[in-house]
Amino acid sequence: MTTRPRPQKDRHQEILDAAARVITERGLAETRISDVAEAAGVSPGLILYYFESKDRLLSEALTYANDQFYLRMSREIRRIPSAKEQLQRLVDLSVPGYLPEYGRLDEWALWIEVWVRALRDPQMAKDREALDQRWRQSIADIIRAGQAASEFGPGDADELAMRIGSLIDGLAIQVIMNDSQVTPQRMHRAVWDVTARELGFDLEPAAT
Amino acid sequence: MTTRPRPQKDRHQEILDAAARVITERGLAETRISDVAEAAGVSPGLILYYFESKDRLLSEALTYANDQFYLRMSREIRRIPSAKEQLQRLVDLSVPGYLPEYGRLDEWALWIEVWVRALRDPQMAKDREALDQRWRQSIADIIRAGQAASEFGPGDADELAMRIGSLIDGLAIQVIMNDSQVTPQRMHRAVWDVTARELGFDLEPAAT
DNA sequence: CGCAGATTTGAACGGCGGGTCAAGCCGGCG
DNA sequence: CGCCGGCTTGACCCGCCGTTCAAATCTGCG
Numbered sequence: 486m487t488t489r490p491r492p493q494k495d496r497h498q499e500i501l502d503a504a505a506r507v508i509t510e511r512g513l514a515e516t517r518i519s520d521v522a523e524a525a526g527v528s529p530g531l532i533l534y535y536f537e538s539k540d541r542l543l544s545e546a547l548t549y550a551n552d553q554f555y556l557r558m559s560r561e562i563r564r565i566p567s568a569k570e571q572l573q574r575l576v577d578l579s580v581p582g583y584l585p586e587y588g589r590l591d592e593w594a595l596w597i598e599v600w601v602r603a604l605r606d607p608q609m610a611k612d613r614e615a616l617d618q619r620w621r622q623s624i625a626d627i628i629r630a631g632q633a634a635s636e637f638g639p640g641d642a643d644e645l646a647m648r649i650g651s652l653i654d655g656l657a658i659q660v661i662m663n664d665s666q667v668t669p670q671r672m673h674r675a676v677w678d679v680t681a682r683e684l685g686f687d688l689e690p691a692a693t
Numbered sequence: 694m695t696t697r698p699r700p701q702k703d704r705h706q707e708i709l710d711a712a713a714r715v716i717t718e719r720g721l722a723e724t725r726i727s728d729v730a731e732a733a734g735v736s737p738g739l740i741l742y743y744f745e746s747k748d749r750l751l752s753e754a755l756t757y758a759n760d761q762f763y764l765r766m767s768r769e770i771r772r773i774p775s776a777k778e779q780l781q782r783l784v785d786l787s788v789p790g791y792l793p794e795y796g797r798l799d800e801w802a803l804w805i806e807v808w809v810r811a812l813r814d815p816q817m818a819k820d821r822e823a824l825d826q827r828w829r830q831s832i833a834d835i836i837r838a839g840q841a842a843s844e845f846g847p848g849d850a851d852e853l854a855m856r857i858g859s860l861i862d863g864l865a866i867q868v869i870m871n872d873s874q875v876t877p878q879r880m881h882r883a884v885w886d887v888t889a890r891e892l893g894f895d896l897e898p899a900a901t
Numbered sequence: 902c903g904c905a906g907a908t909t910t911g912a913a914c915g916g917c918g919g920g921t922c923a924a925g926c927c928g929g930c931g
Numbered sequence: 932c933g934c935c936g937g938c939t940t941g942a943c944c945c946g947c948c949g950t951t952c953a954a955a956t957c958t959g960c961g
Contacts, residue, residue, distance in 0.1 A: 496938090512813050514722050517918065528940045533920060594812055600805050603870055605720050614872055621874070647875065648860065648883050655863030656855075662811055664822055666829070667855065675856050682890070704908090726949065736910045738951085747949060902961105909956070917947090926939070931932105 497535055500525050504546035505553075509591045513543060513598045540606075547599050548612045554592055555616065559623060568631030569686065575627065576676050579653045581660045583669040593661045621646045628684065638685025649680055705743055708733050712754035713761075717799045721751060721806040748814075755807050756820045762800055763824065767831060776839030777894065783835065784884050787861045789868045791877040801869045829854045836892065846893025857888055 503525035507516050518539055522529040536542035558578050565571045577584055581593045603613040625646035631637040653676055659667035681687065711733035715724050726747050730737040744750035766786050773779045785792055789801045811821040833854035839845035861884055867875035889895065 531939055539919065597805065597808050600866060600870065601809050604802055610870065613870060617867065617872065618874065648887060651863030652860045654866060655859030658808060658862060659825065662808065662818065662821060664825065666826065679856060739909055741950065
């Protein structure tokens with residue numbers, strides 16, 4: 486009770502990581518406890534020792550993975566000084582498969598699993614909303630910063646963030662699905678183009 | 694062999710309809726054959742008499758349902774003479790829950806199930822791409838018609854269709870998820886607003 | 902009416918996989 | 932060194948559900 490806050494945290498995280506990997510690979514529906522155990526290099530029984538049920542494990546793994554994803558992106562963007570370049574970087578990172586070294590296609594696929602699950606699982610619904618809100622928020626923050634620095638034109642930052650974020654979501658789906666019409670490059674151009682128009686700047690630095 | 698083209702088609706469709714209803718209600722993952730049987734008012738065995746496996750049944754049901762959805766919308770829009778009003782109607786119908794009498798929230802949810810499944814099922818991936826392509830196509834057609842009639846400004850209709858369609862998708866997800874920030878009204882305004890700007894017309898008829 | 906084939910039923914099978922548990926293991930502490 | 936409690940194992944249990952199948956029913960036709 487007293488000194489047990491973080492000792493087993495390792496296992497906890499290891500399992501969540503393993504679960505995220507398995508879900509990415511096999512899909513939520515096809516993920517078995519034994520798969521996660523194998524991926525984590527432990528016995529199936531141990532999984533249920535750390536998580537009270539398969540459902541809880543999978544839910545936690547999904548939010549955990551998306552959280553990590555966000556944190557990684559967020560950390561990187563925070564370093565960049567100019568708002569416009571921050572936004573540019575955010576767009577680059579938001580296009581699945583655009584930067585080869587980053588964000589493999591499958592990571593995005595986890596979002597879709599989250600959505601499906603959120604349709605029925607109230608906890609997941611709540612988590613999803615929080616995740617999305619934070620995402621829109623960071624876009625809005627960049628926009629506000631850019632407006633303050635006169636890099637962008639005026640406009641309701643939250644509204645603009647919603648629009649840009651949603652456009653990204655909608656296009657990302659097609660890209661993840663490997664749609665023959667919607668390639669990463671085409672998505673990138675579209676997003677950046679619309680962003681420029683909505684924020685009222687020119688898009689000289691077209692390529693990255 | 695000779696006179697069997699359509700006699701059992703009834704059952705086939707009845708079952709697909711039932712399956713779509715059950716999936717909408719319970720979610721793909723939780724749908725059992727016996728649920729579909731019950732919903733269709735037949736015995737479980739019969740389901741497997743008409744469909745070679747649960748998987749096939751569910752896949753077919755998903756594409757079938759989305760197909761119906763599209764057909765319904767398409768049929769209605771074709772009646773409208775002006776391109777701008779066609780587009781307006783399309784937007785109205787595309788916002789989940791915007792028109793109370795139409796397109797219940799759950800119908801949209803089927804799309805998400807399609808996406809998840811398409812990630813792993815090649816047949817479903819192919820169907821999904823066809824469905825999406827047709828959808829973008831109809832938007833593009835309206836745009837082209839509007840441009841020909843000088844209702845809209847110039848621009849690559851396919852590109853514009855992709856952008857508008859994707860924005861709709863991205864926003865619709867949030868609305869389906871019941872996001873507290875993204876209400877149907879707000880989505881509607883955003884879509885129509887962006888559409889107006891991209892197509893270069895004014896948005897006097899704001900409300901429907 | 903009686904037969905053939907298609908349709909429909911529902912009981913039964915079989916495997917899969919989530920969850921349980923009794924038994925070992927291990928590290929620290931007295 | 933030996934004990935204690937948390938950690939870990941893997942075999943086992945058990946219900947669920949997709950699928951099969953033999954039998955019942957129905958349909959139209961001669």
